[in-house]
Each structure stands twice: as C-alpha cells, then as structure tokens.
Amino acid sequence: MFRNLALSTLTALALSTGGAMAAGGDGHVTDYSFSFEGPFGTYDQNQLQRGLQVYTEVCAACHGLQYVPIRTLSDENGLGMPEDQVRAYAEFFEVFDPELDDWRAATPNDNFPGSNLDTAPDLSLMAKARAGFHGPYGLGLNQLFRGIGGAEYITSLLLYYTGEEVEQAGTIFYENETFSGGLISMAPPLWEGAVEYNDGTVATEEQMALDVAAFLMWTAEPQMMARKNMGFTAIIILSFLTVLLYLTNKRIWAPVKARAKSGTPAE
Numbered sequence: 001m002f003r004n005l006a007l008s009t010l011t012a013l014a015l016s017t018g019g020a021m022a023a024g025g026d027g028h029v030t031d032y033s034f035s036f037e038g039p040f041g042t043y044d045q046n047q048l049q050r051g052l053q054v055y056t057e058v059c060a061a062c063h064g065l066q067y068v069p070i071r072t073l074s075d076e077n078g079l080g081m082p083e084d085q086v087r088a089y090a091e092f093f094e095v096f097d098p099e100l101d102d103w104r105a106a107t108p109n110d111n112f113p114g115s116n117l118d119t120a121p122d123l124s125l126m127a128k129a130r131a132g133f134h135g136p137y138g139l140g141l142n143q144l145f146r147g148i149g150g151a152e153y154i155t156s157l158l159l160y161y162t163g164e165e166v167e168q169a170g171t172i173f174y175e176n177e178t179f180s181g182g183l184i185s186m187a188p189p190l191w192e193g194a195v196e197y198n199d200g201t202v203a204t205e206e207q208m209a210l211d212v213a214a215f216l217m218w219t220a221e222p223q224m225m226a227r228k229n230m231g232f233t234a235i236i237i238l239s240f241l242t243v244l245l246y247l248t249n250k251r252i253w254a255p256v257k258a259r260a261k262s263g264t265p266a267e
C-alpha cells in the first residue's frame with residue numbers, strides 16, 4: 001500500500017528551515033473531536049494510516065520521528081499494518097550503520113530517521129509537548145474526557161495561517177493565529193489534494209491536518225489504549241475491594257456496636 005509513496009517528491013514541498021512548533025498555546029486552538037479522546041476512546045487505524053501517509057509525503061522532508069521504532073507500525077492498538085508492508089515501508093528510508101560505517105536501507109528494527117534540518121524539531125513527542133486550550137493545566141476532568149489538547153494544537157497550527165507574510169532580517173515569516181507570537185518560519189505545508197489517500201478519502205486541508213495530528217498523537221502515546229484498559233481493570237478491582245472491605249468492617253464491628261447499643265460492657 002505504501003510502495004507508491006514517492007519520497008523523492010518531498011523536497012518540492014514548501015517547508016521552511018524554521019521550527020514547526022513553539023512552546024505556548026496562547027493563540028487560537030479549536031476543539032476538534034478525535035476518536036481516542038475520553039476514557040473509552042480508541043485510535044482509528046484508518047485515520048492513523050492516513051496520517052502516516054501525510055507525514056511521509058509532507059512532513060518527513062524536514063521533520064523526523066527518531067524516537068519511534070518503525071516496527072511499531074504493525075501494533076494492533078496502533079496502525080495495525082501487516083509486517084510485509086512495514087518492511088516495504090522501512091526500505092524508503094536510509095539509516096547510518098556504525099558497524100558498516102555506511103548508510104543502508106532501514107529495517108523494521110530501526111527507528112524513523114531524525115530531522116533533516118537542524119532547525120526542524122523532531123515530531124515524535126510533539127503531541128505531548130504542545131498543549132491545547134484545555135490541558136495540561138486546569139481541571140483533571142478536562143484531561144480525562146478531552147485529552148491534553150496536543151492534537152488540537154497541531155491541527156489548528158496547520159490550518160490557521162492567515163496568508164500574510166512578514167520579512168524580518170532577511171527571513172520570511174508566515175502569520176499564524178495559533179503559533180505563539182503570531183509568526184512562524186514554516187510555510188503553510190498543506191493544500192487541497194496535497195496527498196492522494198490510498199483509501200479514497202478526500203484530502204481536504206482539514207482532513208489532512210486531523211489525520212497527521214492523530215498520527216502524531218499515536219507516536220507520542222503508542223500505549224494509550226493499553227493504559228486505558230489497565231486503568232479500567234484497576235477501577236473494577238478497586239471497586240470490588242472497596243465493597244469487600246466495607247462488608248468486612250461492618251461484620252467485625254457489628255458485635256461491638258450491638259453491645260454499645262444495649263449498654264453491655266465490652267469484654
């Protein structure tokens with residue numbers, strides 16, 4: 001499915017040499033709905049695969065995922081890609097092998113390459129590093145039901161370019177309503193039909209932004225589903241123990257309370 005991804009076209013995309021994200025969250029962030037939000041939310045594998053395609057064809061020209069093993073693309077709680085497709089996908093990248101003292105084609109056991117530009121931040125953990133309007137500060141319930149907002153921040157950042165450009169010290173900056181400070185050195189990376197989805201989904205700017213944001217949420221939190229399942233199991237066990245301890249306590253103290261009520265001194 002991914003053999004037709006032509007990495008040679010990546011350099012033609014309009015990405016600047018500046019950082020794609022910055023600390024903050026002071027700008028405009030829209031609350032988008034993602035399937036993985038809430039205590040029972042799960043990743044949408046189709047969306048994650050589309051997000052991988054957007055990352056590969058658009059973002060990988062500059063930004064890396066150096067902390068993400070390629071083999072995790074086959075995880076059932078993630079993209080769920082067949083192992084043969086993961087091996088084929090890995091071959092699109094080259095990694096430096098110290099033992100060979102040379103470059104070679106990547107294998108599923110390798111991590112994604114790092115960023116191609118020193119000024120392009122790695123995106124592996126970006127969805128956790130950038131908080132949206134409802135996290136990580138504020139009420140814990142907001143985080144439980146709506147997430148920390150990293151995916152919303154990334155989506156908004158990709159969509160809220162105003163079209164205005166400003167030149168400062170010979171560098172072109174682009175006005176962005178989400179980016180802290182209002183000016184970002186990354187040119188708008190998305191446009192209608194920038195990718196042709198393998199599943200036939202219409203590649204609107206918003207669709208691509210949502211898909212790649214969901215994918216980056218997965219790279220930052222690949223074990224989210226396992227943690228939710230563990231938490232749900234822990235709640236059931238703790239609830240059972242609470243009832244058991246209550247009944248045990250009631251049975252132990254029942255004779256004492258009965259004697260106190262009748263006025264009989266305790267032995």
